[in-house]
Amino acid sequence: xxxxAMKDSAISQNGTERTLYPYVTGTSVIxxxxxxxxxxxxxxxxxxxxxxxxxxxxxxxSIGKHSLLGAxxxxxDFQELLRYLDELVLYDNMWDDGNSLxxxxxxxxxTRVMYNRRNKFNPLWNSLVLGxxxxxxxxxxxxxxxGTHFEDNHVATGFGNHxxxxxxxxxxxxxxxxxxxxxxMEKCLLVLLYRDRSAINKFQIAKITEEGVTISxxxxxxxxxxxxxxxNPSKGAEGSW
Amino acid sequence: MALRRDWVYENNGGSALNLPIxxxxxxxxxxxxxxxxxxxCVIAADTRLSVGYSIYTRDYSKICKLAEKxxxxxxxxxGDMKALQKNLAARHLIYQHQHNKQISCPAMAQLxxxxxxxxxxxxxxxxxxxxxxxxxxxxxxxxxxAVGSYERVGYSAQGSGAGLIIPVLDNQLKSPSxxxxxxxxxxxxxxxxxxxxxxxxxxxxxxxxxxxxxxxxEIVVINASGIRRELMELRKD
Numbered sequence: 001x002x003x004x005a006m007k008d009s010a011i012s013q014n015g016t017e018r019t020l021y022p023y024v025t026g027t028s029v030i031x032x033x034x035x036x037x038x039x040x041x042x043x044x045x046x047x048x049x050x051x052x053x054x055x056x057x058x059x060x061x062s063i064g065k066h067s068l069l070g071a072x073x074x075x076x077d078f079q080e081l082l083r084y085l086d087e088l089v090l091y092d093n094m095w096d097d098g099n100s101l102x103x104x105x106x107x108x109x110x111t112r113v114m115y116n117r118r119n120k121f122n123p124l125w126n127s128l129v130l131g132x133x134x135x136x137x138x139x140x141x142x143x144x145x146x147g148t149h150f151e152d153n154h155v156a157t158g159f160g161n162h163x164x165x166x167x168x169x170x171x172x173x174x175x176x177x178x179x180x181x182x183x184x185m186e187k188c189l190l191v192l193l194y195r196d197r198s199a200i201n202k203f204q205i206a207k208i209t210e211e212g213v214t215i216s217x218x219x220x221x222x223x224x225x226x227x228x229x230x231x232n233p234s235k236g237a238e239g240s241w
Numbered sequence: 242m243a244l245r246r247d248w249v250y251e252n253n254g255g256s257a258l259n260l261p262i263x264x265x266x267x268x269x270x271x272x273x274x275x276x277x278x279x280x281x282c283v284i285a286a287d288t289r290l291s292v293g294y295s296i297y298t299r300d301y302s303k304i305c306k307l308a309e310k311x312x313x314x315x316x317x318x319x320g321d322m323k324a325l326q327k328n329l330a331a332r333h334l335i336y337q338h339q340h341n342k343q344i345s346c347p348a349m350a351q352l353x354x355x356x357x358x359x360x361x362x363x364x365x366x367x368x369x370x371x372x373x374x375x376x377x378x379x380x381x382x383x384x385x386x387a388v389g390s391y392e393r394v395g396y397s398a399q400g401s402g403a404g405l406i407i408p409v410l411d412n413q414l415k416s417p418s419x420x421x422x423x424x425x426x427x428x429x430x431x432x433x434x435x436x437x438x439x440x441x442x443x444x445x446x447x448x449x450x451x452x453x454x455x456x457x458x459e460i461v462v463i464n465a466s467g468i469r470r471e472l473m474e475l476r477k478d
Contacts, residue, residue, distance in 0.1 A: 115320045147320030152298040
Protein backbone atom coordinates (compact mmCIF):
# COMPACT_ATOMS: atom_id res chain seq x y z
CA UNK A 1 0.00 0.00 0.00
CA UNK A 2 2.77 2.40 0.98
CA UNK A 3 4.67 1.56 -2.20
CA UNK A 4 1.62 2.44 -4.30
CA ALA A 5 1.08 5.63 -2.37
CA MET A 6 4.72 6.61 -2.87
CA LYS A 7 4.52 5.92 -6.60
CA ASP A 8 1.31 7.87 -7.06
CA SER A 9 2.29 10.69 -4.81
CA ALA A 10 3.94 13.73 -6.24
CA ILE A 11 5.84 14.37 -3.03
CA SER A 12 9.49 13.99 -3.86
CA GLN A 13 12.57 14.42 -1.75
CA ASN A 14 12.22 18.19 -1.66
CA GLY A 15 8.60 17.94 -0.51
CA THR A 16 6.78 19.58 -3.41
CA GLU A 17 3.27 18.64 -4.40
CA ARG A 18 1.52 19.12 -7.68
CA THR A 19 -1.67 18.11 -9.43
CA LEU A 20 -1.43 14.75 -11.17
CA TYR A 21 -5.06 14.05 -11.99
CA PRO A 22 -8.48 15.42 -11.10
CA TYR A 23 -10.64 13.95 -8.31
CA VAL A 24 -14.01 15.71 -8.08
CA THR A 25 -14.98 16.86 -11.55
CA GLY A 26 -17.75 18.82 -13.18
CA THR A 27 -18.83 18.00 -16.71
CA SER A 28 -19.59 20.29 -19.66
CA VAL A 29 -20.32 24.00 -19.61
CA ILE A 30 -21.99 25.61 -22.64
CA UNK A 31 -22.04 29.31 -23.43
CA UNK A 32 -23.46 31.36 -26.27
CA UNK A 33 -23.98 34.96 -27.22
CA UNK A 34 -27.49 36.19 -27.79
CA UNK A 35 -29.04 39.55 -28.65
CA UNK A 36 -28.64 41.23 -25.25
CA UNK A 37 -25.63 39.41 -23.83
CA UNK A 38 -24.32 36.00 -22.91
CA UNK A 39 -26.14 32.91 -21.74
CA UNK A 40 -24.29 30.08 -20.02
CA UNK A 41 -25.45 26.73 -18.68
CA UNK A 42 -24.02 23.86 -16.66
CA UNK A 43 -25.38 21.04 -14.60
CA UNK A 44 -24.86 21.02 -10.85
CA UNK A 45 -23.15 17.67 -10.49
CA UNK A 46 -19.71 16.84 -9.10
CA UNK A 47 -18.45 13.35 -9.90
CA UNK A 48 -15.83 11.48 -7.91
CA UNK A 49 -14.70 9.15 -10.66
CA UNK A 50 -17.81 7.22 -11.59
CA UNK A 51 -19.66 8.12 -8.37
CA UNK A 52 -22.00 11.09 -8.39
CA UNK A 53 -20.75 12.58 -5.13
CA UNK A 54 -22.19 16.10 -5.18
CA UNK A 55 -25.50 17.03 -6.74
CA UNK A 56 -25.73 20.73 -5.93
CA UNK A 57 -22.53 22.36 -7.04
CA UNK A 58 -22.74 25.82 -8.53
CA UNK A 59 -20.31 25.74 -11.41
CA UNK A 60 -21.14 29.18 -12.77
CA UNK A 61 -20.17 32.26 -10.79
CA SER A 62 -20.20 35.98 -11.49
CA ILE A 63 -16.87 37.81 -11.54
CA GLY A 64 -16.85 41.54 -10.90
CA LYS A 65 -19.64 43.51 -12.53
CA HIS A 66 -19.25 42.36 -16.11
CA SER A 67 -18.38 38.68 -16.29
CA LEU A 68 -19.59 35.14 -15.73
CA LEU A 69 -17.24 32.23 -15.24
CA GLY A 70 -18.26 28.63 -15.78
CA ALA A 71 -15.87 25.78 -15.07
CA UNK A 72 -15.63 22.10 -15.80
CA UNK A 73 -12.96 19.80 -14.43
CA UNK A 74 -11.55 19.68 -10.92
CA UNK A 75 -13.89 21.52 -8.54
CA UNK A 76 -11.26 22.37 -5.94
CA ASP A 77 -9.15 24.03 -8.63
CA PHE A 78 -12.21 26.05 -9.66
CA GLN A 79 -12.57 27.19 -6.05
CA GLU A 80 -8.89 28.14 -6.03
CA LEU A 81 -9.44 30.17 -9.21
CA LEU A 82 -12.33 31.97 -7.55
CA ARG A 83 -9.95 32.96 -4.74
CA TYR A 84 -7.46 34.32 -7.33
CA LEU A 85 -10.26 36.24 -9.02
CA ASP A 86 -11.57 37.59 -5.71
CA GLU A 87 -8.17 39.12 -5.09
CA LEU A 88 -8.05 40.47 -8.66
CA VAL A 89 -11.46 42.12 -8.35
CA LEU A 90 -10.61 43.45 -4.91
CA TYR A 91 -7.49 45.21 -6.17
CA ASP A 92 -9.48 46.50 -9.12
CA ASN A 93 -12.09 47.99 -6.80
CA MET A 94 -9.43 49.49 -4.55
CA TRP A 95 -8.31 51.78 -7.36
CA ASP A 96 -11.74 53.36 -6.95
CA ASP A 97 -11.42 55.10 -10.29
CA GLY A 98 -14.74 54.25 -11.86
CA ASN A 99 -13.10 51.64 -14.06
CA SER A 100 -13.82 47.96 -13.73
CA LEU A 101 -12.41 44.77 -15.24
CA UNK A 102 -14.28 43.67 -18.33
CA UNK A 103 -14.67 40.09 -19.60
CA UNK A 104 -11.79 40.48 -22.04
CA UNK A 105 -9.43 41.42 -19.23
CA UNK A 106 -10.59 38.60 -16.98
CA UNK A 107 -10.23 36.13 -19.86
CA UNK A 108 -6.68 37.30 -20.48
CA UNK A 109 -5.85 37.02 -16.78
CA UNK A 110 -7.24 33.49 -16.61
CA THR A 111 -5.30 32.49 -19.73
CA ARG A 112 -2.05 33.71 -18.17
CA VAL A 113 -2.80 31.94 -14.87
CA MET A 114 -3.64 28.62 -16.56
CA TYR A 115 -0.63 28.82 -18.87
CA ASN A 116 1.83 29.65 -16.14
CA ARG A 117 0.55 26.89 -13.87
CA ARG A 118 0.97 24.47 -16.79
CA ASN A 119 4.54 25.70 -17.24
CA LYS A 120 5.24 24.77 -13.62
CA PHE A 121 3.79 21.30 -14.27
CA ASN A 122 1.13 22.04 -11.64
CA PRO A 123 -2.01 22.79 -13.63
CA LEU A 124 -5.39 23.94 -12.52
CA TRP A 125 -7.33 21.07 -14.01
CA ASN A 126 -10.20 23.07 -15.48
CA SER A 127 -11.73 24.12 -18.75
CA LEU A 128 -13.20 27.56 -18.26
CA VAL A 129 -15.89 29.50 -20.08
CA LEU A 130 -15.74 33.25 -19.56
CA GLY A 131 -18.54 35.46 -20.84
CA UNK A 132 -19.67 39.00 -20.26
CA UNK A 133 -20.86 42.34 -21.55
CA UNK A 134 -19.16 45.68 -21.08
CA UNK A 135 -20.11 48.95 -22.75
CA UNK A 136 -22.41 47.08 -25.09
CA UNK A 137 -19.66 44.78 -26.28
CA UNK A 138 -20.40 41.08 -25.80
CA UNK A 139 -17.49 38.73 -25.17
CA UNK A 140 -17.34 34.96 -24.84
CA UNK A 141 -14.16 32.96 -24.51
CA UNK A 142 -12.77 29.67 -23.33
CA UNK A 143 -9.51 28.67 -21.63
CA UNK A 144 -8.28 25.12 -21.27
CA UNK A 145 -6.09 23.74 -18.51
CA UNK A 146 -2.90 24.22 -20.50
CA GLY A 147 -3.62 27.73 -21.67
CA THR A 148 -5.22 27.12 -25.06
CA HIS A 149 -7.73 29.92 -25.42
CA PHE A 150 -10.02 31.48 -27.97
CA GLU A 151 -13.19 33.50 -28.27
CA ASP A 152 -16.20 32.73 -30.37
CA ASN A 153 -19.97 33.20 -30.60
CA HIS A 154 -20.57 29.92 -28.80
CA VAL A 155 -18.25 27.74 -26.73
CA ALA A 156 -18.44 24.51 -24.79
CA THR A 157 -16.12 22.42 -22.66
CA GLY A 158 -15.61 18.68 -22.44
CA PHE A 159 -18.38 16.65 -24.02
CA GLY A 160 -20.15 19.84 -24.94
CA ASN A 161 -17.48 20.38 -27.57
CA HIS A 162 -18.43 17.16 -29.29
CA UNK A 163 -22.19 17.12 -28.74
CA UNK A 164 -23.34 20.72 -28.31
CA UNK A 165 -21.09 22.71 -30.68
CA UNK A 166 -22.38 20.96 -33.83
CA UNK A 167 -25.93 21.90 -32.84
CA UNK A 168 -24.83 25.46 -32.15
CA UNK A 169 -22.93 25.66 -35.41
CA UNK A 170 -26.09 24.69 -37.27
CA UNK A 171 -28.65 26.73 -35.34
CA UNK A 172 -26.99 29.70 -33.64
CA UNK A 173 -27.83 33.14 -35.03
CA UNK A 174 -26.61 36.63 -34.22
CA UNK A 175 -29.99 37.97 -33.07
CA UNK A 176 -31.39 35.25 -30.82
CA UNK A 177 -33.88 36.50 -28.27
CA UNK A 178 -33.51 35.31 -24.70
CA UNK A 179 -36.32 32.75 -25.05
CA UNK A 180 -34.88 31.39 -28.29
CA UNK A 181 -31.42 31.19 -26.75
CA UNK A 182 -32.76 29.27 -23.76
CA UNK A 183 -34.57 26.86 -26.08
CA UNK A 184 -31.40 26.28 -28.07
CA MET A 185 -29.43 25.85 -24.87
CA GLU A 186 -31.92 23.32 -23.52
CA LYS A 187 -31.70 21.40 -26.77
CA CYS A 188 -27.95 21.08 -26.26
CA LEU A 189 -28.32 20.25 -22.57
CA LEU A 190 -30.81 17.50 -23.37
CA VAL A 191 -28.41 15.83 -25.81
CA LEU A 192 -25.68 16.00 -23.18
CA LEU A 193 -28.01 14.55 -20.58
CA TYR A 194 -28.80 11.58 -22.80
CA ARG A 195 -25.28 10.93 -23.96
CA ASP A 196 -22.82 12.13 -21.28
CA ARG A 197 -22.77 9.66 -18.43
CA SER A 198 -21.48 12.23 -15.96
CA ALA A 199 -24.29 14.69 -16.69
CA ILE A 200 -27.23 14.95 -14.30
CA ASN A 201 -30.73 16.31 -14.81
CA LYS A 202 -30.29 19.42 -12.70
CA PHE A 203 -29.15 22.56 -14.52
CA GLN A 204 -28.54 26.18 -13.93
CA ILE A 205 -28.76 28.70 -16.73
CA ALA A 206 -27.03 32.01 -16.16
CA LYS A 207 -27.40 35.14 -18.19
CA ILE A 208 -25.41 38.34 -18.22
CA THR A 209 -26.41 41.56 -19.93
CA GLU A 210 -25.42 45.19 -19.63
CA GLU A 211 -27.87 45.41 -16.71
CA GLY A 212 -26.37 42.58 -14.68
CA VAL A 213 -26.18 38.91 -13.87
CA THR A 214 -28.98 36.41 -13.28
CA ILE A 215 -28.24 32.84 -12.30
CA SER A 216 -31.37 30.70 -12.34
CA UNK A 217 -32.43 28.26 -9.65
CA UNK A 218 -31.58 24.67 -10.52
CA UNK A 219 -34.22 22.94 -12.62
CA UNK A 220 -34.71 19.72 -14.55
CA UNK A 221 -35.45 19.04 -18.20
CA UNK A 222 -38.19 16.74 -19.45
CA UNK A 223 -36.71 13.54 -20.80
CA UNK A 224 -38.37 10.81 -22.80
CA UNK A 225 -37.56 7.18 -22.20
CA UNK A 226 -40.79 5.61 -23.49
CA UNK A 227 -39.32 4.01 -26.56
CA UNK A 228 -40.74 0.64 -27.53
CA UNK A 229 -37.27 -0.86 -27.63
CA UNK A 230 -36.91 -0.14 -23.92
CA UNK A 231 -40.23 -1.79 -22.98
CA ASN A 232 -39.18 -5.40 -22.99
CA PRO A 233 -35.38 -5.48 -22.96
CA SER A 234 -34.99 -9.26 -23.20
CA LYS A 235 -37.56 -9.64 -25.97
CA GLY A 236 -34.94 -10.66 -28.50
CA ALA A 237 -33.31 -13.23 -26.25
CA GLU A 238 -35.42 -14.63 -23.44
CA GLY A 239 -33.48 -15.52 -20.33
CA SER A 240 -30.50 -13.45 -21.30
CA TRP A 241 -29.48 -10.20 -19.78
CA MET B 242 -3.61 7.99 -14.49
CA ALA B 243 -3.04 11.11 -16.52
CA LEU B 244 0.63 10.95 -17.30
CA ARG B 245 2.52 14.18 -17.56
CA ARG B 246 3.12 13.71 -21.26
CA ASP B 247 -0.60 13.53 -22.00
CA TRP B 248 -1.47 17.02 -20.94
CA VAL B 249 1.60 19.27 -20.93
CA TYR B 250 1.79 19.53 -24.69
CA GLU B 251 -1.85 18.77 -25.52
CA ASN B 252 -0.92 20.93 -28.47
CA ASN B 253 -3.86 21.33 -30.71
CA GLY B 254 -3.22 18.17 -32.62
CA GLY B 255 -3.11 15.30 -30.16
CA SER B 256 -0.29 12.82 -30.01
CA ALA B 257 0.50 10.35 -32.72
CA LEU B 258 3.45 8.76 -30.95
CA ASN B 259 3.62 7.54 -27.38
CA LEU B 260 6.94 8.86 -26.27
CA PRO B 261 7.98 8.98 -22.62
CA ILE B 262 8.70 12.66 -23.02
CA UNK B 263 6.43 15.30 -24.45
CA UNK B 264 8.71 17.09 -26.87
CA UNK B 265 8.11 18.30 -30.42
CA UNK B 266 7.62 14.92 -32.07
CA UNK B 267 3.87 15.11 -32.05
CA UNK B 268 1.22 16.31 -34.44
CA UNK B 269 1.62 19.90 -35.43
CA UNK B 270 -1.53 21.69 -36.46
CA UNK B 271 -2.23 24.68 -38.69
CA UNK B 272 -0.32 25.58 -41.78
CA UNK B 273 1.75 28.70 -42.37
CA UNK B 274 3.37 29.82 -45.61
CA UNK B 275 5.54 32.77 -46.57
CA UNK B 276 7.05 33.89 -49.87
CA UNK B 277 9.60 36.66 -50.33
CA UNK B 278 9.57 38.84 -53.44
CA UNK B 279 11.86 41.58 -54.71
CA UNK B 280 9.88 44.32 -53.00
CA UNK B 281 7.13 42.53 -51.08
CA CYS B 282 6.55 39.65 -48.75
CA VAL B 283 3.47 37.41 -48.47
CA ILE B 284 2.71 35.62 -45.21
CA ALA B 285 -0.31 33.38 -44.83
CA ALA B 286 -1.81 31.03 -42.25
CA ASP B 287 -5.12 29.25 -41.95
CA THR B 288 -7.54 30.26 -39.19
CA ARG B 289 -8.64 26.90 -37.84
CA LEU B 290 -7.95 26.14 -34.17
CA SER B 291 -8.19 22.41 -33.60
CA VAL B 292 -7.51 20.17 -30.61
CA GLY B 293 -7.35 16.46 -31.33
CA TYR B 294 -10.25 15.70 -33.66
CA SER B 295 -12.29 18.72 -32.56
CA ILE B 296 -12.40 22.18 -34.04
CA TYR B 297 -12.49 24.82 -31.29
CA THR B 298 -13.02 27.75 -33.59
CA ARG B 299 -12.84 28.54 -37.29
CA ASP B 300 -11.68 32.09 -36.82
CA TYR B 301 -8.40 32.22 -34.89
CA SER B 302 -5.62 34.35 -36.34
CA LYS B 303 -2.11 32.93 -36.10
CA ILE B 304 -0.43 35.90 -37.69
CA CYS B 305 1.01 38.57 -35.44
CA LYS B 306 2.32 41.93 -36.55
CA LEU B 307 5.49 42.48 -34.57
CA ALA B 308 6.76 45.67 -36.25
CA GLU B 309 6.07 47.99 -39.18
CA LYS B 310 7.82 45.70 -41.63
CA UNK B 311 7.81 42.46 -39.73
CA UNK B 312 5.07 39.86 -39.36
CA UNK B 313 5.20 36.42 -37.76
CA UNK B 314 3.08 33.36 -38.49
CA UNK B 315 3.13 30.51 -35.98
CA UNK B 316 1.95 26.91 -35.91
CA UNK B 317 2.08 24.50 -32.99
CA UNK B 318 0.82 24.68 -29.43
CA UNK B 319 -1.45 27.69 -29.16
CA GLY B 320 -0.62 28.51 -25.53
CA ASP B 321 3.08 28.82 -26.37
CA MET B 322 2.21 30.69 -29.59
CA LYS B 323 0.40 33.41 -27.70
CA ALA B 324 3.06 33.63 -24.97
CA LEU B 325 5.80 33.96 -27.61
CA GLN B 326 3.92 36.67 -29.52
CA LYS B 327 3.35 38.65 -26.33
CA ASN B 328 6.98 38.23 -25.34
CA LEU B 329 8.26 39.54 -28.69
CA ALA B 330 5.74 42.38 -28.84
CA ALA B 331 6.88 43.51 -25.38
CA ARG B 332 10.55 43.26 -26.38
CA HIS B 333 9.81 45.34 -29.47
CA LEU B 334 8.23 48.03 -27.33
CA ILE B 335 11.39 48.19 -25.22
CA TYR B 336 13.46 48.31 -28.42
CA GLN B 337 11.44 51.27 -29.65
CA HIS B 338 11.98 53.09 -26.36
CA GLN B 339 15.71 52.44 -26.44
CA HIS B 340 16.45 53.01 -30.15
CA ASN B 341 13.70 55.41 -31.14
CA LYS B 342 12.86 53.39 -34.22
CA GLN B 343 11.07 50.28 -35.41
CA ILE B 344 13.06 47.07 -35.29
CA SER B 345 14.22 45.74 -38.65
CA CYS B 346 13.13 42.32 -39.82
CA PRO B 347 16.60 40.69 -39.69
CA ALA B 348 17.08 42.04 -36.15
CA MET B 349 13.72 40.67 -35.06
CA ALA B 350 14.70 37.38 -36.67
CA GLN B 351 17.72 37.13 -34.38
CA LEU B 352 15.63 38.16 -31.38
CA UNK B 353 13.10 35.40 -32.11
CA UNK B 354 15.87 32.85 -32.43
CA UNK B 355 17.37 33.87 -29.10
CA UNK B 356 13.98 33.89 -27.39
CA UNK B 357 13.30 30.36 -28.61
CA UNK B 358 16.72 29.04 -27.58
CA UNK B 359 16.35 30.62 -24.18
CA UNK B 360 13.78 27.90 -23.51
CA UNK B 361 15.88 25.19 -25.08
CA UNK B 362 15.15 22.74 -22.24
CA UNK B 363 11.40 23.37 -22.04
CA UNK B 364 10.70 24.70 -25.51
CA UNK B 365 8.05 26.92 -26.91
CA UNK B 366 6.34 24.28 -29.01
CA UNK B 367 5.96 26.62 -31.95
CA UNK B 368 7.04 26.43 -35.59
CA UNK B 369 7.45 29.95 -36.80
CA UNK B 370 7.91 31.85 -40.01
CA UNK B 371 8.95 35.49 -39.88
CA UNK B 372 8.30 37.63 -42.93
CA UNK B 373 8.87 41.22 -43.88
CA UNK B 374 11.07 43.69 -45.68
CA UNK B 375 14.77 43.94 -44.89
CA UNK B 376 16.74 47.17 -44.62
CA UNK B 377 16.98 47.44 -48.43
CA UNK B 378 13.25 47.05 -48.90
CA UNK B 379 13.59 43.54 -50.31
CA UNK B 380 11.29 40.78 -49.12
CA UNK B 381 12.73 38.42 -46.53
CA UNK B 382 11.46 35.22 -44.99
CA UNK B 383 13.03 33.50 -41.99
CA UNK B 384 12.01 30.00 -41.02
CA UNK B 385 12.48 28.45 -37.57
CA UNK B 386 12.27 25.23 -35.67
CA ALA B 387 10.98 25.00 -32.09
CA VAL B 388 14.30 25.73 -30.41
CA GLY B 389 15.48 28.64 -32.51
CA SER B 390 17.60 27.42 -35.38
CA TYR B 391 16.75 29.67 -38.30
CA GLU B 392 17.67 30.51 -41.83
CA ARG B 393 16.81 33.23 -44.29
CA VAL B 394 15.08 31.69 -47.30
CA GLY B 395 13.10 32.73 -50.33
CA TYR B 396 9.97 30.91 -49.20
CA SER B 397 8.87 28.55 -46.46
CA ALA B 398 5.99 26.54 -45.05
CA GLN B 399 5.49 25.21 -41.50
CA GLY B 400 2.87 23.19 -39.70
CA SER B 401 0.76 20.17 -40.53
CA GLY B 402 0.29 21.09 -44.17
CA ALA B 403 3.94 21.95 -44.77
CA GLY B 404 4.75 18.55 -46.21
CA LEU B 405 2.03 19.02 -48.79
CA ILE B 406 2.99 22.58 -49.68
CA ILE B 407 6.78 22.73 -49.78
CA PRO B 408 7.14 20.42 -52.79
CA VAL B 409 4.72 22.61 -54.73
CA LEU B 410 6.61 25.76 -53.77
CA ASP B 411 9.91 24.09 -54.69
CA ASN B 412 8.49 23.33 -58.10
CA GLN B 413 6.92 26.76 -58.71
CA LEU B 414 9.52 29.05 -57.17
CA LYS B 415 12.71 27.19 -58.11
CA SER B 416 14.86 28.79 -55.44
CA PRO B 417 18.59 28.69 -56.28
CA SER B 418 20.80 26.56 -54.11
CA UNK B 419 22.36 28.36 -51.14
CA UNK B 420 25.63 26.61 -52.05
CA UNK B 421 26.10 28.50 -55.30
CA UNK B 422 28.97 30.97 -55.66
CA UNK B 423 28.53 33.87 -56.26
CA UNK B 424 25.47 33.77 -53.97
CA UNK B 425 22.27 34.04 -55.95
CA UNK B 426 19.25 35.90 -54.63
CA UNK B 427 16.66 33.61 -53.10
CA UNK B 428 13.70 35.92 -53.62
CA UNK B 429 11.28 34.98 -56.29
CA UNK B 430 10.93 36.94 -59.54
CA UNK B 431 7.15 36.50 -59.34
CA UNK B 432 5.01 39.60 -59.03
CA UNK B 433 3.02 40.26 -55.87
CA UNK B 434 -0.28 39.29 -57.46
CA UNK B 435 1.15 36.03 -58.81
CA UNK B 436 2.64 35.18 -55.42
CA UNK B 437 -0.67 35.79 -53.62
CA UNK B 438 -2.43 33.60 -56.19
CA UNK B 439 0.13 30.87 -55.63
CA UNK B 440 -0.42 31.06 -51.87
CA UNK B 441 -4.19 30.74 -52.35
CA UNK B 442 -3.67 27.73 -54.58
CA UNK B 443 -1.36 25.90 -52.19
CA UNK B 444 -3.72 26.48 -49.28
CA UNK B 445 -6.68 25.18 -51.24
CA UNK B 446 -4.63 22.08 -52.10
CA UNK B 447 -3.38 21.52 -48.55
CA UNK B 448 -6.95 21.86 -47.23
CA UNK B 449 -8.05 18.95 -49.41
CA UNK B 450 -5.74 16.47 -47.74
CA UNK B 451 -4.83 17.86 -44.31
CA UNK B 452 -7.53 17.70 -41.64
CA UNK B 453 -5.98 20.48 -39.57
CA UNK B 454 -5.98 22.98 -42.43
CA UNK B 455 -9.14 24.70 -43.58
CA UNK B 456 -11.92 27.18 -42.76
CA UNK B 457 -10.19 30.37 -43.88
CA UNK B 458 -6.73 31.51 -44.87
CA GLU B 459 -5.50 34.88 -43.70
CA ILE B 460 -3.04 36.40 -46.18
CA VAL B 461 -0.89 39.35 -45.16
CA VAL B 462 1.13 41.25 -47.76
CA ILE B 463 3.90 43.65 -46.75
CA ASN B 464 5.26 46.07 -49.29
CA ALA B 465 6.61 49.60 -49.47
CA SER B 466 3.16 51.09 -49.05
CA GLY B 467 2.39 49.18 -45.86
CA ILE B 468 0.64 46.04 -44.71
CA ARG B 469 -2.47 44.66 -46.39
CA ARG B 470 -4.60 41.81 -45.09
CA GLU B 471 -7.13 39.62 -46.85
CA LEU B 472 -9.14 36.52 -45.96
CA MET B 473 -10.05 33.70 -48.31
CA GLU B 474 -12.63 31.00 -47.57
CA LEU B 475 -11.45 27.40 -47.54
CA ARG B 476 -13.26 24.10 -47.20
CA LYS B 477 -14.73 23.66 -43.75
CA ASP B 478 -14.62 19.87 -43.55
